[in-house]
Amino acid sequence: MEPRKRGQLIHLLHQAQTQEGYISAEAIAAIARKLKISEGEVFGVVTFYKGFSLKPQGKHKVTLCMGTACHVRGAPLILDELERTLQIPAGETTPDGLFTLETVNCVGACALGPIVIVDGEYHGQVKPREVKNLLVKVDENLDRLKEQ
Amino acid sequence: MKITNIEKLKEKVINSRDKTKTWVTVCGGTGCHAYGCMKVVEAFQEEIKKKNLVDTVGVRTTGCHGFCERGPLVVIQPEGIFYQRVGVDDVPAIVEETVVNKKIVEKLLYRDPQTKQAIIHEQDVPFYSKQKRIIFGNNGLIDPTDIRDYIAVDGYQALAKVLFEMTADEVIKEIKKSGLRGRGGAGFLTGLKWEICRRESAPIKYLICNADEGDPGAYMDRSLLEGNPHSVIEGMIIGAYAIGATEGFIYVRMEYPLAVKNITIAIEQARKFGLLGESILGSEFSFELHVFKGAGAFVSGEETSLMASIEGRRAFPRQKPPFPAQKGLWGYPTNINNVETWANVPLIINKGADWYSKIGTKSSKGTKIFSLVGKINNTGLVEVPMGISLREIIYEIGGGIKDNKKFKAVQTGGPSGGCIPAEMLDLPIDFDTLTKAGSMMGSGGMIVMDEDTCMVDVARYFLQFTQEESCGKCVPCRLGTRQLYEILTRITKGQGEPEDLKRLKDLAKTVKTGSLCGLGQTAPNPVLTTLKYFRHEYEAHIFRHECPALSCKDLIIYYIEPEKCVGCLLCLKNCPVGAISGERKQVHVIDQELCVKCGACLDVCPPKVRAVSKYTGKKKQQILNKEKKARRR
Ligand SMILES: Cc1cc2nc3c(=O)[nH]c(=O)nc-3n(C[C@H](O)[C@H](O)[C@H](O)COP(=O)(O)O)c2cc1C
Ligand code: SF4
Numbered sequence: 001m002e003p004r005k006r007g008q009l010i011h012l013l014h015q016a017q018t019q020e021g022y023i024s025a026e027a028i029a030a031i032a033r034k035l036k037i038s039e040g041e042v043f044g045v046v047t048f049y050k051g052f053s054l055k056p057q058g059k060h061k062v063t064l065c066m067g068t069a070c071h072v073r074g075a076p077l078i079l080d081e082l083e084r085t086l087q088i089p090a091g092e093t094t095p096d097g098l099f100t101l102e103t104v105n106c107v108g109a110c111a112l113g114p115i116v117i118v119d120g121e122y123h124g125q126v127k128p129r130e131v132k133n134l135l136v137k138v139d140e141n142l143d144r145l146k147e148q
Numbered sequence: 149m150k151i152t153n154i155e156k157l158k159e160k161v162i163n164s165r166d167k168t169k170t171w172v173t174v175c176g177g178t179g180c181h182a183y184g185c186m187k188v189v190e191a192f193q194e195e196i197k198k199k200n201l202v203d204t205v206g207v208r209t210t211g212c213h214g215f216c217e218r219g220p221l222v223v224i225q226p227e228g229i230f231y232q233r234v235g236v237d238d239v240p241a242i243v244e245e246t247v248v249n250k251k252i253v254e255k256l257l258y259r260d261p262q263t264k265q266a267i268i269h270e271q272d273v274p275f276y277s278k279q280k281r282i283i284f285g286n287n288g289l290i291d292p293t294d295i296r297d298y299i300a301v302d303g304y305q306a307l308a309k310v311l312f313e314m315t316a317d318e319v320i321k322e323i324k325k326s327g328l329r330g331r332g333g334a335g336f337l338t339g340l341k342w343e344i345c346r347r348e349s350a351p352i353k354y355l356i357c358n359a360d361e362g363d364p365g366a367y368m369d370r371s372l373l374e375g376n377p378h379s380v381i382e383g384m385i386i387g388a389y390a391i392g393a394t395e396g397f398i399y400v401r402m403e404y405p406l407a408v409k410n411i412t413i414a415i416e417q418a419r420k421f422g423l424l425g426e427s428i429l430g431s432e433f434s435f436e437l438h439v440f441k442g443a444g445a446f447v448s449g450e451e452t453s454l455m456a457s458i459e460g461r462r463a464f465p466r467q468k469p470p471f472p473a474q475k476g477l478w479g480y481p482t483n484i485n486n487v488e489t490w491a492n493v494p495l496i497i498n499k500g501a502d503w504y505s506k507i508g509t510k511s512s513k514g515t516k517i518f519s520l521v522g523k524i525n526n527t528g529l530v531e532v533p534m535g536i537s538l539r540e541i542i543y544e545i546g547g548g549i550k551d552n553k554k555f556k557a558v559q560t561g562g563p564s565g566g567c568i569p570a571e572m573l574d575l576p577i578d579f580d581t582l583t584k585a586g587s588m589m590g591s592g593g594m595i596v597m598d599e600d601t602c603m604v605d606v607a608r609y610f611l612q613f614t615q616e617e618s619c620g621k622c623v624p625c626r627l628g629t630r631q632l633y634e635i636l637t638r639i640t641k642g643q644g645e646p647e648d649l650k651r652l653k654d655l656a657k658t659v660k661t662g663s664l665c666g667l668g669q670t671a672p673n674p675v676l677t678t679l680k681y682f683r684h685e686y687e688a689h690i691f692r693h694e695c696p697a698l699s700c701k702d703l704i705i706y707y708i709e710p711e712k713c714v715g716c717l718l719c720l721k722n723c724p725v726g727a728i729s730g731e732r733k734q735v736h737v738i739d740q741e742l743c744v745k746c747g748a749c750l751d752v753c754p755p756k757v758r759a760v761s762k763y764t765g766k767k768k769q770q771i772l773n774k775e776k777k778a779r780r781r
């Protein structure tokens with residue numbers, strides 16, 4: 001069963017990420033020890049998969065679907081608007097740690113595209129001009145952030 | 149409770165149920181979730197309690213019914229009364245009128261947009277009536293978290309038949325005879341694949357269900373796992389028996405939390421019932437099944453890289469042969485099939501290969517579930533017999549194009565596929581006709597595009613996708629997709645050169661031939677098909693700086709027609725960058741330097757006024773020149 005030990009790697013990384021919100025250096029070290037592989041190997045796997053993040057995530061998570069169905073229904077315009085409002089490119093977290101913006105490819109709710117998921121809540125048929133309200137609703141600090 | 153006789157158990161399940169009971173079934177698929185269906189479920193439960201109906205009325209949360217466009221969906225069983233767009237506020241009326249008084253709540257019925265007629269029963273809705281839902285149909289009937297629901301609709305009967313009445317060779321023969329081809333993309337004959345794996349002699353063999361579903365815009369695999377997980381499990385146990393595998397994995401992409409949850413519950417229940425684990429149903433056959441959650445890499449859907457991923461490594465594809473059937477997981481023979489392929493297996497065993505192979509075309513048997521999405525009226529999952537025409541799917545089932553726009557193309561096969569133009573709408577679709585058209589069946593994504601979709605932009609979109617998802621192992625794939633993407637981006641910005649058309653073609657060829665895995669080999673398809681069928685759009689961008697679909701941001705302007713503008717301030721208030729100026733009741737003007745082309749102004753301008761237009765090419769230039777002159781004055 002020894003060669004199969006390493007098969008736990010991705011599972012352990014998921015666990016670490018669920019607990020801490022990201023994959024910390026300590027988590028990498030602990031997992032490497034547990035599976036008896038080098039930290040470099042764990043790191044290589046973490047960076048290969050988009051599902052793992054090496055950086056702490058913001059308080060609120062904003063996810064935009066960029067799948068094909070959402071794309072043809074105007075997701076790029078929503079992305080522009082999200083990036084403009086949050087003043088960060090997709091994949092980043094606002095400097096104050098409030099919002100992380102990320103894109104995914106199809107969450108399987110194509111009938112409602114374009115889709116924005118804010119802290120696990122799905123918003124369908126989003127229009128660019130509704131973006132700001134969606135964000136302000138979860139955190140009033142957004143307005144302040146913009147005025148600074 | 150370990151069971152040994154599935155037929156008896158079915159009887160028991162059915163007899164234990166009150167046949168006079170009314171069931172309120174609410175779709176709990178991801179689409180309906182997003183519409184807030186769980187609140188509707190709670191409201192039903194409360195209302196039923198309040199009215200003391202708990203003994204005679206049950207609430208059942210099911211998987212996706214397919215007609216996601218009209219969610220949240222509620223079907224009252226056994227009558228099959230179909231309500232759509234149901235909100236929490238509608239719940240008391242449904243309970244009072246339909247459940248208690250057996251009357252219809254008119255306003256929640258689906259209305260045929262053409263005939264304007266209200267339709268009462270689910271099966272009469274055109275979206276459903278033209279489908280052939282032999283795989284997907286049970287989704288609406290069962291609670292995926294209760295194995296007894298599956299057993300009540302003949303679940304695990306095929307498994308019992310296989311274990312006690314058929315040899316492994318007979319199972320393989322039956323699957324071969326059915327003509328079933330893999331639903332994961334390439335369409336390889338399933339029975340043949342099993343046979344190759346069976347013939348390998350090895351102490352251990354593995355089985356995998358590929359539920360990575362990477363095609364962005366396809367979600368049938370997810371809906372099967374979410375809504376009818378036991379059909380996939382049953383198919384896998386049958387496959388394991390045929391091949392001689394003792395352990396299996398279901399590799400689910402991480403973006404599908406509900407599917408992971410439901411399949412995990414289903415495996416636990418199957419184990420409890422003695423349908424997984426040691427000596428299944430009291431036979432000599434044993435099989436274990438695990439769920440493996442992916443980590444967000446498109447390439448991990450490719451079979452060899454998927455296995456690397458399960459082994460805890462980076463998901464790099466490798467050279468074939470050896471094929472997984474020869475050397476797979478940890479070096480042992482492994483058979484890998486797609487979710488929908490597995491779900492077909494119990495049906496074939498139950499109904500027989502002869503019955504099954506009557507459905508479909510000469511080379512492609514059975515049905516296929518497509519995810520019909522994009523600019524279509526009835527977005528959803530549709531299951532149709534192979535050989536049906538695109539026109540039937542898009543117009544008869546899909547109800548045509550949204551907002552009465554003109555159909556332009558349909559994209560099938562995801563990032564590996566291509567765009568099929570209007571001239572080919574009558575193409576009977578199966579694995580081979582789609583490939584011949586330059587596209588692919590793929591996993592069943594079907595994205596409908598209308599006159600507002602720019603085909604160069606679509607090609608650019610897919611190349612951006614493959615370029616990001618290339619694992620980087622092969623130079624032509626890594627650099628070639630990047631270059632294709634850069635050229636396409638340039639063209640959509642109006643900076644294309646006449647030589648680009650040839651460059652695209654040559655590069656496409658290099659990438660196709662110089663790549664190891666299917667990702668690279670098929671990545672150029674979106675470019676090649678759009679070049680073939682929509683060359684005029686490329687030419688318009690390159691030679692006239694014009695985007696005929698008025699979609700490419702750098703090639704269009706938004707413009708307020710002075711003679712139409714009523715000065716209502718709406719657009720001005722909605723512009724995110726303050727690019728619009730104007731006083732109440734006076735003509736508003738867009739500052740083109742400031743405008744970021746978000747489209748909000750066009751969106752909010754009242755339908756009666758419609759003062760905002762988009763322009764491209766010559767007309768755009770004329771307007772800009774005019775404005776420049778006016779400013780100088
Ligand atoms: C880049 C790439 C991605 C793939 N993604 C998937 C996928 O998400 N789901 C799937 O079932 N097959 C996918 N495949 C096909 C698999 O490699 C494999 O052929 C399939 O799972 C076999 O199952 P089938 O015979 O039942 O179709 C992909 C192939 C390639 C090259
Ligand atoms: S073709 Fe592309 S994705 Fe496939 S192995 Fe080569 S580099 Fe990786």
Ligand code: SF4
Pocket residue numbers: 706719722723724725726727728738742743744745746747748749750
């Ligand atoms: S397109 Fe958007 S940015 Fe441009 S004027 Fe209209 S509302 Fe303003």
Ligand code: FES
Pocket residue numbers: 065066067068069070071105106107108109110111113114115364365366
């Ligand atoms: S493409 Fe966005 S949900 Fe499917």
Ligand code: FES
Pocket residue numbers: 175176177178179180181211212213214215216217219220221
């Ligand atoms: S999710 Fe409810 S019909 Fe598809």
